[in-house]
Amino acid sequence: MELLLAMSCLCKCSSESLLICNGFKDVEYVELALQEEELDSVIDVSMKLGVRPVVGVRVKPRTKHSGHFGATSGEKGNFGLTTTQIVRVVRKLEQCGMLDCFKLLHFHIGSQIPTTELLADGVGEAAQIYCELVRLGASMKVIDIGGVGIDYDGSKSASSDVSVSYTLDEYAMVVVQVVKLQ
Template sequence: MSSPATAAFSDLDPLSTHSPTVTSLAAPDSALVTAAQLPQKSWTIEDSEKLYRIQGWGEPYFSINAAGHVTVSPKGDRGGSLDLCDLVESLKQRNLALPLLIRFSDILEDRIERLNSCFARAIARYNYKNVYRGVFPVKCNQHRQLIEDLVRFGQPHHFGLEAGSKPELMIALATLKNPGALLICNGYKDREYIETAILAQRLGQTSVIVLEQIEEVGLAIAASKALGIKPILGVRAKLTTKGVGRWGGSTGDRAKFGLTIPEIIRAVGELEKAGMLGCLQLLHFHIGSQISSISVIKDAIREASHIYVELAKLGANMNYLDVGGGLGVDYDGSKTNF
């Protein structure tokens, strides 16, 4: 009778790139089995789709065709598609060397159109009395061609830009030419940043300075008086509603950025004393990104709405509710909160 089988790896070098040989120490007549002799399951197109989750993150723009090639549909389900493998081969025949960076600006145009159409339908459905004004954060992609395309495609929708630093503000001022679009000014602000944002109004920009630290209130007041221009101001609130997802830890009343309720009241007092309370027109807040739970978004909107109404009652000329970007983007399509 053979003894119980015990498996052992022979010549198992941790730095080796070869598959180890598996031997059986059970009986002398045991067959030698190698990894290459094990039954192999042929890889299918369905396996590739499952591994790379193209349907989760790529629909309706990217997919795999019957030949196993990645295809792109720049207009989504409203236009034709291109086989990327065939496209690359065609470019190589034109003596273009790899690697190549291929941009499909039609995808950007389609996304802007879909986003604004969704808000337009919701506004009509609920008989909302105001409008939607989207802004693109320049920090997400500072490439000149993309920013210029985005501004051009967003022109009919008055799509604006958001700057989080002085260099980004310069980019926005150089490209944004639509008076109806918003230029939201976030991030760290010194006197020069604030003065530049205020002077942008003379260029026809609707620039909004979002105050995120209590010290910025005094800087905005001083810059306004020095330039003789009344700015459009906003405040970023720290909501008690805590977000979920990958960046949920950066939200809530312990968030790094934003003003607490006592600080907002203090800011209102300083602006009123300076005769600038009417400049306060926007309330901004963040609850993170990759949020697939609609209940979290509803709770945050409800809390922010209370603050918005109270600011209006205190005398602020409220016009904008600025919801921090990225919250509804499910990057991998898994519909999960990480």
């Protein structure tokens, strides 16, 4: 139901608006949202419906942190594709004549990223992957960065699992500076 509501709101927006749906999807969901459960499902459904999907992947970055939820970050993290798996996505899309549909890279090094230094490491890694995807021929348009921390206890401390040592403006500035370097 939430997806239908979000899609109806999206219809009122510009054609450049995106709806990013995380998590696993079944074929019915793919038919409705044209997001991915499996790349094969996206390709099959989009061909069946005669539409060009917007494909995005979540990369599993190597950058790891020890903050709250840090156990889900790094190479042993629970979420995302490895760079090897992303290369396979590129090859499959290229074989199907759909590499131009690959437009979004999402990454998340964990919730409550404690410092901007750690954020810069993760953004740098993701920006390098993004640039490599462009070099391989993907029509990248969006890099979606997760992990904005919240200063729950008000301490503005990187040593607290429920705080961060930066503001939202500082977070945004680091992201822009690091991406510009790539």
